[in-house]
Amino acid sequence: MSKVLVVGAGPVGLTLAAELARYGIGVRLIDRSSRATETSKALVVWSRTLELMDRMGCTEGFLAAGLRAHGASIRSEGTVLGRPRFDDVARAYNFALMIPQKETERLLTAHLRSLGVVIEREVELTGFMERDDRVEAHLRHADGREERVATPWLIGCDGAHSTVRHSLGVAFGGSTQGDDWLLADVRLEGAGAPPSDEIATYLHRDGPFVIFPIPGGRARVVATRGRADPAHPRPDPTLADVQALVDRRTGGGFRVADPVWLTNFRINERKVAEYRRGRIFLAGDAAHIHSPAGGQGMNTGMQDAINLAWKLAMVERSQAAETLLDSYSPERTGVGDMVLRNAGRLTDMATLAHPAAQVARNLALRFLLGFHAVRDRMATTMSEIEIAYPGSPLSHGPGAGARWDPQHDAGSAPGSGREPRFVLYAADAARGTVLAGRFPALLEPAPRMPPDGSSLVIVRPDGYVGFVAVGEEWDGAERYLRALAGGPG
Numbered sequence: 001m002s003k004v005l006v007v008g009a010g011p012v013g014l015t016l017a018a019e020l021a022r023y024g025i026g027v028r029l030i031d032r033s034s035r036a037t038e039t040s041k042a043l044v045v046w047s048r049t050l051e052l053m054d055r056m057g058c059t060e061g062f063l064a065a066g067l068r069a070h071g072a073s074i075r076s077e078g079t080v081l082g083r084p085r086f087d088d089v090a091r092a093y094n095f096a097l098m099i100p101q102k103e104t105e106r107l108l109t110a111h112l113r114s115l116g117v118v119i120e121r122e123v124e125l126t127g128f129m130e131r132d133d134r135v136e137a138h139l140r141h142a143d144g145r146e147e148r149v150a151t152p153w154l155i156g157c158d159g160a161h162s163t164v165r166h167s168l169g170v171a172f173g174g175s176t177q178g179d180d181w182l183l184a185d186v187r188l189e190g191a192g193a194p195p196s197d198e199i200a201t202y203l204h205r206d207g208p209f210v211i212f213p214i215p216g217g218r219a220r221v222v223a224t225r226g227r228a229d230p231a232h233p234r235p236d237p238t239l240a241d242v243q244a245l246v247d248r249r250t251g252g253g254f255r256v257a258d259p260v261w262l263t264n265f266r267i268n269e270r271k272v273a274e275y276r277r278g279r280i281f282l283a284g285d286a287a288h289i290h291s292p293a294g295g296q297g298m299n300t301g302m303q304d305a306i307n308l309a310w311k312l313a314m315v316e317r318s319q320a321a322e323t324l325l326d327s328y329s330p331e332r333t334g335v336g337d338m339v340l341r342n343a344g345r346l347t348d349m350a351t352l353a354h355p356a357a358q359v360a361r362n363l364a365l366r367f368l369l370g371f372h373a374v375r376d377r378m379a380t381t382m383s384e385i386e387i388a389y390p391g392s393p394l395s396h397g398p399g400a401g402a403r404w405d406p407q408h409d410a411g412s413a414p415g416s417g418r419e420p421r422f423v424l425y426a427a428d429a430a431r432g433t434v435l436a437g438r439f440p441a442l443l444e445p446a447p448r449m450p451p452d453g454s455s456l457v458i459v460r461p462d463g464y465v466g467f468v469a470v471g472e473e474w475d476g477a478e479r480y481l482r483a484l485a486g487g488p489g
Contacts, residue, residue: 003028004312005137005151008158009119010037011101012284012301014108016157019056019309021115023420025316028149029117030139032124036109039261040100040185042298043212043220044069047086047093048384049299051406052306055463058111065107066099067215071379072199074369076362078251081203082369084378091385092406096199098213101298125163128154128280135279153312155281157305160268162286168277174270174340177291179207179351180225180234184242185261188219192253201350203365204249205358208350212295221256222292223249224351228266237262267291269344271336275329281308288336293346294382296339303387304332310420310461319420319441321486324394331389342381389464396480397468399452404459408451420461422481425450431474432456439481 003026006017010031017029045053045062053059071085087094109119122142129136135154139147156164165172194200194211196219202209207224214220223245225234242256271288275281284301308328314320352358368374380386388402395401421444426432429445436445443458450457456477458467467480 002026002149002151004153004155004316005030005135005149006155006157007031007125007164008156008162008284008286009033009105009109009121010157010159010284011042011104011108011298012305013155013157014105014112014119015056015302016155016283016305016309017117018058018108018112018115019306020313021112021117022056022418023310023313023317024418025313027117028120028151029112030120030123030125032122034122034142036105037102039102040214040220042101042104042295043098043214044295044299045097045099045104046295046299046382046384047091047095048387048403049302050093050097051091051385052303052462054406055461056111056306058107061107061110062097062099062104065103065215066097067213068095068197069098069199069213070095070197072201072382073194074201074203074365075250076203079366081362081366082375084369084375084382086379086383088372089376089379089383089385091383093383096295096382098215100214103215104298125158128164128167130278130280152316153279153281155283155308156286157283157301158286160270160285160289162282164280165272165282165286168280168282170272170274170277170282172270172272174268174289177267177269177347177351178227179266180228181265181267182221182223182225182237182242182245183261183263183265184221184237184239184256184259185214185218186221186239186242186256187217187258188254189257190254192251193219202250203350203358203362205355206249209245209249218258218260221246225264234264236264267347269340271340273333275304275332275336276325281328283308283332287332288340290340291343291347293343293350294339296343296382296384299384300335300339303335303384306462307332313420314442314461317419317441320484323486324484327392327394331392331394334389334391335387338387394460394466394484396466396476397470397473400465400468402465404463404465406463409446409448422461422466422484423459424456424477425454425459426456428455428472435474435477435481438478439485442481442485 006013006029017027020027070087073083074081124140127138134150200211209223212220269290283304390401425446436443456469460466
């Protein structure tokens with residue numbers, strides 16, 4: 001049997017391939033492009049993704065290359081409506097790490113290479129057929145050579161125009177927002193520019209204007225340009241167009257200069273209903289695309305990959321039954337729905353056109369953002385640390401499905417090594433050792449008690465709580481583990 005085949009070497013495919021390789025699973029990563037991304041594209045890595053990168057073993061390079069944004073501002077007509085602060089929320093990474101996607105891909109590629117995997121570029125997936133125990137994939141190389149490979153699993157991380165999704169015939173339901181948007185990567189000059197560690201949103205009657213800081217003294221500008229007319233596409237913006245928007249929507253006081261990327265785009269909000277069909281999976285933009293509001297897209301896709309990788313690895317290593325994979329689609333579909341909903345609401349709020357609605361929005365924002373709890377809630381939502389799987393088939397007991405706080409573990413987190421295993425925290429260490437001994441391939445005991453008073457907690461390889469005991473529920477824990485291993489529950 002051939003290696004797991006991952007199609008698409010963007011941040012999602014790189015993350016998935018690296019995690020499979022870390023767990024000792026053979027993987028091929030192909031991409032039809034001859035080179036990596038050369039533009040900034042996705043700009044932010046949020047707190048939860050950084051926590052998961054700790055388990056991957058590649059956080060340090062990102063922290064060194066990125067810029068730490070400590071907060072955001074929402075302004076209108078010269079008034080600051082509110083300033084949510086990321087550093088007010090208690091967590092290890094209390095900032096938004098601003099880093100261009102081309103740097104994200106460079107760092108992930110180096111991490112993947114350290115694990116012995118090299119991207120196969122100018123290799124295109126042209127078709128596939130699923131069999132009972134494999135997928136037969138057809139590949140075309142740059143020199144025209146055709147290749148047929150058998151792979152146990154095929155994963156489409158190949159973006160919004162995914163060949164894997166199209167070949168499956170999976171509907172990509174949703175809509176396209178009606179405005180044209182401008183994107184510009186520039187330098188800001190002048191005392192009126194927002195702080196370089198802040199994401200600044202200006203709400204204007206003509207539409208929003210947003211500034212994202214970028215390492216190296218640059219900034220990303222995003223703004224609406226008006227309703228789109230497919231029959232008469234707008235030309236790409238000029239620097240003068242960007243400056244005119246600065247002057248009108250922010251009140252001026254600073255200049256834009258030295259552009260490296262000027263383009264138009266439209267916002268699509270689309271998602272598949274299921275992320276899996278048999279031995280074929282979708283992840284990242286192949287499964288969901290949405291408004292860039294909140295900067296959640298790349299992070300959501302990378303977390304898709306991390307969620308899927310440990311499950312595939314445990315199945316391939318015969319540590320867990322294949323039914324473990326049934327949890328991927330419901331878990332990540334739920335997250336995708338939430339991100340799509342939140343990003344859509346932010347976009348709708350920012351693009352309100354009626355003057356009375358704009359006034360009401362600004363008054364409401366100024367009032368609500370005056371409360372510390374509301375500012376913290378906004379920052380916490382953006383950081384993604386409250387993503388959870390309470391309704392997952394893997395979640396049993398009160399509080400199961402929630403993120404396991406890495407601060408519960410000093411130093412390197414259990415379960416972050418080269419074997420994906422669940423981690424047992426037991427108040428009765430002796431019984432915990434006995435239970436772990438019954439499932440040695442599946443479970444490792446932690447050298448400490450549960451921090452919240454529970455008698456025992458089982459944490460998944462991706463740092464989410466799988467099982468929480470109600471009282472001395474050792475039999476329930478054993479049934480939970482037996483079901484994971486493929487025995488009777």
